[in-house]
Amino acid sequence: MTFEDALQQALNGLSFGALLFILAAGLSLIFGMMDVVNLAHGAFYMLGAYVALSVTRATGSFWAALIVAPIALALVGLIVEPLLLRRLRGRHLDQVLITIGLSLVIADFIRLRDDWGWGATVRSLPLPAGLDRSIQIAGSDYPTYRLFVIAFSAALALLLYVIQRRTRLGALVRAGVGDAQMLSALGVDTDRLFTVTFAVGAGLAGLAGVVAAPVFGLQPGMDVDALIYSLIVVVVGGLGSLSGAVAGSAVVGPADTFGKVLFPQFALALIFAIMALVLLFRPTGLLGRVRIGR
Amino acid sequence: MSRPTLIRMAIVLAAWVALATFPQWSGFWESSRFAAGIIRQILIFAIFASSLNLLVGYAGLPSLGHAAFFGGGAYAAAIAAQRLGTDQLTVSLGAGMLAAALLALLVGFLAVRALGIFFLMLTLALAQMVFAVAFQATELTGGSNGFSGIRRPTLLGIDFSAASDLYLLVCVTFLLVVLLLWRLTTSSYGRALVGVRENERRMRALGYDTRTVKLSAFVVAGAIAGIAGALSSYEFRFVSPNDVGLGTSVTGFVMVLIGGAGTLVGPVLGAAVVLLIERVLPSQLPAQTVLGVVFILFVVFARQGIAGALRKERRA
Numbered sequence: 057m058t059f060e061d062a063l064q065q066a067l068n069g070l071s072f073g074a075l076l077f078i079l080a081a082g083l084s085l086i087f088g089m090m091d092v093v094n095l096a097h098g099a100f101y102m103l104g105a106y107v108a109l110s111v112t113r114a115t116g117s118f119w120a121a122l123i124v125a126p127i128a129l130a131l132v133g134l135i136v137e138p139l140l141l142r143r144l145r146g147r148h149l150d151q152v153l154i155t156i157g158l159s160l161v162i163a164d165f166i167r168l169r170d171d172w173g174w175g176a177t178v179r180s181l182p183l184p185a186g187l188d189r190s191i192q193i194a195g196s197d198y199p200t201y202r203l204f205v206i207a208f209s210a211a212l213a214l215l216l217y218v219i220q221r222r223t224r225l226g227a228l229v230r231a232g233v234g235d236a237q238m239l240s241a242l243g244v245d246t247d248r249l250f251t252v253t254f255a256v257g258a259g260l261a262g263l264a265g266v267v268a269a270p271v272f273g274l275q276p277g278m279d280v281d282a283l284i285y286s287l288i289v290v291v292v293g294g295l296g297s298l299s300g301a302v303a304g305s306a307v308v309g310p311a312d313t314f315g316k317v318l319f320p321q322f323a324l325a326l327i328f329a330i331m332a333l334v335l336l337f338r339p340t341g342l343l344g345r346v347r348i349g350r
Numbered sequence: 351m352s353r354p355t356l357i358r359m360a361i362v363l364a365a366w367v368a369l370a371t372f373p374q375w376s377g378f379w380e381s382s383r384f385a386a387g388i389i390r391q392i393l394i395f396a397i398f399a400s401s402l403n404l405l406v407g408y409a410g411l412p413s414l415g416h417a418a419f420f421g422g423g424a425y426a427a428a429i430a431a432q433r434l435g436t437d438q439l440t441v442s443l444g445a446g447m448l449a450a451a452l453l454a455l456l457v458g459f460l461a462v463r464a465l466g467i468f469f470l471m472l473t474l475a476l477a478q479m480v481f482a483v484a485f486q487a488t489e490l491t492g493g494s495n496g497f498s499g500i501r502r503p504t505l506l507g508i509d510f511s512a513a514s515d516l517y518l519l520v521c522v523t524f525l526l527v528v529l530l531l532w533r534l535t536t537s538s539y540g541r542a543l544v545g546v547r548e549n550e551r552r553m554r555a556l557g558y559d560t561r562t563v564k565l566s567a568f569v570v571a572g573a574i575a576g577i578a579g580a581l582s583s584y585e586f587r588f589v590s591p592n593d594v595g596l597g598t599s600v601t602g603f604v605m606v607l608i609g610g611a612g613t614l615v616g617p618v619l620g621a622a623v624v625l626l627i628e629r630v631l632p633s634q635l636p637a638q639t640v641l642g643v644v645f646i647l648f649v650v651f652a653r654q655g656i657a658g659a660l661r662k663e664r665r666a
Contacts, residue, residue: 093467140646148467149412150649153607156600157645164638280596284478291471324482328475335464335472 057317060196065317066310067193071202073309074209075268079282080289081216081301082260088296089233090250092141093151097261098283099159104129104262105269105278106166106174109181113173118184122266129262133255141254142247163279176276181269205267212263216298229253233296285312288331294341303342362528370521373514383513390517392618392625393524394581399605399617400531401574406603407612408535409567410547411462412470415477416575416602418457421594422480423450423576424583425491428500439503439510439519446580447573453480454572455565462564477599485591496590500583510584520581527574532614534570543567544612575602608648610657619656 057065083097107128108121115121136158144150167176182188183201190197220226228249231239240246264282272278285308293304308327315326334341368375372389376382398420405411426449427442434441457476464472484491491497502511510516534540545553546560553560583589592598601624609620627644631637652659 093470140650144649148470149406149607149611150653152412152414152470153604153645154649156604157642157649160638160642160645164636164642167638168636284474284596287471288475291468291475321486322482324485325479328479328482331475332460332472332479335468335475336460339464339468 060194061317063194064196064198065313067198067202067206069310069313071205071309072313073305073307074206075264075271076285076289076305076309077209077301078212078260078267079264080286080293080305081213081298082257082264083286084290084293084295084297084301084304085229085260086254086257087290088300089229089236089253091146091236092144092254093148093155094254094257095152095155095283096136096159096162097257097286098279098281099162100129100132100258100261101265101268101282101286102166102274102279103132103162104265105181105274106169106179106265107262108266108269109174109179109274110172112181118181118270121181122263125266126259126263129265130255130259133258134251136258137251137254138247142250159279159283163276167276179274181274183270201270205271208267213298213302220298225252288327291331291341292334294343297343300341300343307342366521366525370518370525373517386517387513388625388629390513390520390585391629392622393520394578394585395602395605395625396618396621397524397527397581398575398578399602399609399621400527400614401571401578402602403606403609403611403614403617404531404534404543404567404571404574406606407610407616408540408547409543409564411564411568412466412603413461413473413568413571414470414596414599414603415457415461415473415475415480416571417594417596417598418477418480419450419454419572419575420579420582420598420602421484421589421591422453423447423579424589424593425484425497425579426450426576427580428497428583428589429490431501431503437501437504439505442503442583443577443580446583447576450576450579451569451573454569454575458565458568458572462561462568474596474599477594478596481591481594481596484594491589491591494591496588497583498588500587500589502584502587516584520585523577523581527577528614528618531574535614539563604645606655608645608652608655610655610659613655613657616655616657623656 079101083094086092086094086097104125107125108118111121111124112118140154140158141151144154166174169175173179187201187204190199191203192198220229228239228244231244232246232249232253236246239249289301289304289308291304292307293302294300307330311330312323312327315323319326369389373382373386376385379385398416402413402416405413405416423446427446430445431437431442436442457473457480460476461469461472485494487493502509502516504510508515510519535543542553542558542563545558546563550560553563579593582593605620605624606617607620608623609618610616623644624641627641628637631640648655654661
C-alpha cells in the first residue's frame with residue numbers, strides 16, 4: 057500500500073466513521089438515557105434515506121431533504137415512544153420484540169411502496185450539486201462529498217456538545233443518563249423528556265440515512281447493516297455519552313475500512329472481534345460510564 | 351412420577367402420536383403433503399426455539415446469536431457427510447451436534463461474562479463472526495452460494511430420503527428433545543438455572559459457580575440447536591449463510607417470546623405461529639408486515655406469550 061493509497065483509505069475510514077457517529081449518537085442517547093434497546097434504529101435510518109429520496113425528487117434539492125427527513129423521523133419517534141415504548145420501561149425483552157416488529161413493518165412498508173418510487177430495487181440518490189466532483193489531495197482525486205460528510209459530522213458533534221453542555225435540555229439529558237428516577241423525583245416530567253429524547257434519536261437516525269444515501273445507495277437490508285454497525289459503535293465507545301459515540305465511531309470506521317482493504321477475508325470478523333475484546337477487557341466501552349458486565 | 355405428571359405425559363404422547371401419524375390420517379385431504387412439509391419445518395424450528403428457550407426462558411440469558419449453532423450444526427452435518435462420503439445419520443447428526451456444542455463452548459465462554467442486554471449484544475457480535483466465517487470460507491461452505499446437493503441420511507438401512515420417512519425422523523427427534531428438555535428443566539439443574547435467572551448473587555452465595563452453570567446451559571442449548579440445524583439441512587438439502595445469520599437468530603428469539611419464554615410448550619407454539627404466517631398466509635398479504643404487527647400486538651396484549659395467555663385463561 058503506497059502512501060497515497062493509505063491517505064485515501066484513511067480519509068475513507070474517517071468519513072465512514074463520521075457517518076457512523078451521526079448514526080450511533082441517537083442510539084447511544086436512547087440507550088444510555090432511557091435504557092431502551094431500540095432495534096428499530098436501523099429501520100429509522102432506512103426510512104430517513106427513502107424520505108430523502110422522495111423529497112429530493114419532489115424539490116430537486118438535496119438540502120431540502122437534509123432538513124425534511126430528520127424532522128419526519130423525529131415525528132415518527134414522537135408517535136412511537138408514547139404509543140409503544142412508554143409502557144415497556146425496564147422490560148428489555150419486550151422492547152426487543154416490539155422494536156423488531158416495528159422495523160419489520162417499516163422495512164416491508166418501504167418494500168411495497170413501488171408507487172412512491174421506493175420498492176425492493178436498488179435506488180440511488182444523486183450527489184448534491186457542488187459536492188459531486190473530486191479535488192486533488194496528495195496527488196490523487198478525492199470526492200468532495202466525503203469531505204463534506206466529515207465536516208458536517210464534526211459540526212453536528214460540536215452542536216450536540218454545546219446543546220448538552222450549555223442548554224437546559226442538555227442538562228436534563230445528562231441528569232437523565234445519570235439517574236432518571238432521581239430526576240423524576242425532583243419534579244421533572246421524565247415522560248416528556250424521554251419522548252423528546254427518543255424523537256431526537258430517531259431524527260438523528262434519519263439524518264444519517266440522508267447523509268449516507270448518496271454514498272451507499274438505498275436498498276433492502278440497509279436497515280440491518282446500519283443497526284449492526286450502530287450497535288457495535290455504541291458498545292465499543294460506551295453508552296450514554298457523546299464522547300463515547302465519537303470514540304466508538306473513530307475506532308470502528310477506520311478499522312472497518314482498513315480491514316476491508318488489507319484482509320478482505322476477515323473484514324467482517326475484524327470489527328466484531330474489536331467489539332468482543334472491548335466487552336471483555338473494558339466492559340463500560342472505551343469512554344462509557346454504564347457498566348456492562350462484572 | 352406423580353399422577354399429574356403421568357397424566358400430562360400421556361397427553362403429550364397422545365398428541366405426539368396424532369402428529370406423527372398426520373400423513374396417514376390426513377391422506378384424503380388434497381393439501382396433506384403440503385401441510386406435512388409445513389409441520390416438518392415447524393417441528394425443526396420448534397427444536398431450535400426450544401433450545402434457545404433454555405437460555406432465554408430458564409437461565410435468563412437473552413441470546414441473539416443462537417443461529418450460529420443452528421447454522422453451524424447444519425454446515426457441520428453437510429460437510430461431514432460430504433467429506434466422509436457417508437449417508438449415515440449418526441455421522442452427520444453427530445457432527446452437527448458436536449460442532450454446535452464446541453462452537454457454543456467457545457462463544458459461551460466469552461458471552462457469559464456479560465449481563466442482560468450486553469449479553470444480547472455480545473452473542474449477536476460473536477454470532478456475526480461465525481456468519482462471516484461461513485460467508486467467506488468459500489471452499490468449505492460454498493460461501494454466499496450456500497452448500498447445496500445435500501443427501502438425506504440413512505440409519506440402520508432405513509432411508510430418510512422420502513418425505514414421509516423424513517417426517518418420522520423429525521417427529522421422533524422432536525419428541526426426544528422435548529423429553530430431554532422436560533427432564534432437564536424439572537431437575538435440580540433446571541431449578542439452578544431459574545435461580546441464576548432470578549437472583550444470581552444469591553446463587554453464588556449458596557455456593558453455585560454461576561458462570562459454569564450458565565456456560566453449561568449455553569453448550570446444551572447449542573448442541574440441541576445443532577440437531578435442529580442438521581435436520582434443517584436434510585429438510586432443505588441446502589445450507590446458506592442466512593441459516594447462521596441475524597435473521598435466523600431473531601426468528602428463534604421471537605418464536606420463544608411470542609410463544610411464552612420459560613415454558614416447554616411456548617417455543618413450539620411460537621414456531622407454529624411464525625412459520626404459519628410466513629409460509630401459509632395468502633400471498634396478497636404482506637407477510638413481514640403481518641409478522642411485525644403480530645409481534646407488537648403480543649408485547650402490548652399478551653406479555654407472557656401464548657402459553658402465558660392460555661394459563662391466565664384457565665385461571666380466570
